[in-house]
Amino acid sequence: MKGGYDHYMQKEIHEQPESIFQTMRGRVSRMGAGADAAAGGERCIKLGGLAEHVEAMRSGRRIMFVACGTSYHATLAARQTVEDLVSIPVACELASDLLDRRCPIFRDDTCVFVSQSGETADTLAALEYAKARGALCVGITNTVGSAIARSTHCGVHINAGCEIGVASTKAYTSQIAVITMMALALSEDSISKRDKRNAIIDGLAELPEKIRQALKLDLEMRRLAGTLEGEQSLLVFGRGYNYATALEAALKVKEVALMHSEGILAGEMKHGPLALVDDTMPILAIATKDSMHPKMLSVIQQLLARGANLLVVCNEGDDDLEELCGSPDKRCSLIRVPQVVDCLQPIVNIVPLQLLSYHLTCLRGHNVDQPRNLAKAVTVN
Ligand code: UD1
Ligand code: M6R
Secondary structure: OOOOOOOHHHHHHHOHHHHHHHHHOOOEEOOOOOHHHHOOOOOEEOOOOOHHHHHHHHOOOEEEEEEOHHHHHHHHHHHHHHHHHHOOOEEEEEHHHHHHHOOOOOOOEEEEEEEOOOOOHHHHHHHHHHHHOOOEEEEEEOOOOOHHHHHOOEEEEOOOOOOOOOOOOHHHHHHHHHHHHHHHHHOOOOOOOHHHHHHHHHHHHHHHHHHHHHHOOHHHHHHHHHHHOOOOEEEEEEOHHHHHHHHHHHHHHHHHHOOEEEEEEHHHHHHOHHHHOOOOOEEEEEOOOOOOHHHHHHHHHHHHHOOOEEEEEEEOOOHHHHHHHHOOOOOEEEEEEOOOOHHHHHHHHHHHHHHHHHHHHHHHOOOOOOOOOOOOOOOOO
16 A cells, blocks of 8 residues: 555655645646747647636636645746636635634625645635635545535646545646646736746656656655754745745644744844844755745844754755855755745745655654644644
8 A cells, every 4th residue: 555655744745746646647748848939839838627617717806726735835836827827816725714803705706716636625615615705616635535625616627546645745736737727727827927838837847857867865854854853943044936845844743743933034034033043943945946045044044143953945056055055154954945936936835845744743652644633634723
């Protein structure tokens, strides 16, 4: 069942080159890629489950994503891509909070419910709430025939394969890929977005190989987990596309390794979190190359100046970070991941951090696949 792996979580992390491929199979076409691209060829995205509803989504007043836990983080990771490509206001809502607030929802809203299990009680209740208000309700689920898949007007199955470990891993990367594909499908008539769309579609095609390369960090992540084993806490800083990566890495560390961990928007560092930073505080920073890179370099400089013990996720060949963190007097380890188009980088970046939380859990002697107090599908509010 575990195919030679010790735990389902480990197996599911390592399955990601294949699961992301399955998510895209039959949906991403690059007939115009390579040599043809220079001749103006087009790539295209086919999401059968949305085909009849794309026009209604495009003419809606906003797109609201609704989810819990890791699925919510996937919506945050892809939000900017939807905003960039579709140019419709996008909101990401935690299902329980949406219900607590009795959030206003209108007939011309599109509400997208994202759930691995398709059975999460809060997400399902939010779906019924949005349906009653006349919104177009779209599902993004991993489970064919699940309550959310059945109750939505239309949707997309992420096809990541059965996920058994309570900690969601391969579903997360596939959810980001599907939301990105949804943004591509909604923007296919846009001439001004054509180059960006083509770059993203090419990036999608590269993902299985890039994830395979990131998985080669396994041994290194086990070594780094050893440096964190006895710690009380881990702060995780990210911004832009990778704010979600920070939240998701922290959730993985807390739910399976049972270590306090907090994902922090790096732009908020000076508004409170910096007070926690000294030479006893381990910090993980995500600083891969995108438009936020200069700002992340500045954050890292400020953390190093306070003696922080740093792990930094960066792209291979990042000379700025090699220089900043490379000297032996700095307490800084670089986690070098392959580069992909900026909006897909969170899919690659989370892989070593999933491995880190997995190894940390094993070293600390906790139950990897069944963390205490948690269930795979949270079917009660
Ligand atoms: C579908 C088939 C797939 C087949 C392909 C061929 C299923 C489950 N999928 O895939 O086996 O190879 O056509 O073209 O039979 N839906 C919701 N809510 C959700 C998720 C999905 O309503 O949360 C609906 C969709 O709108 C669609 C149906 O379920 O009507 C199947 O969705 P999906 O599997 O994503 O469609 P295809 O990728 O076209
Ligand atoms: O099945 P869902 O995606 O709706 O589940 C949502 C959360 O319960 C889930 O992602 C939870 O946060 C995971 N244990 C995280 O690893």
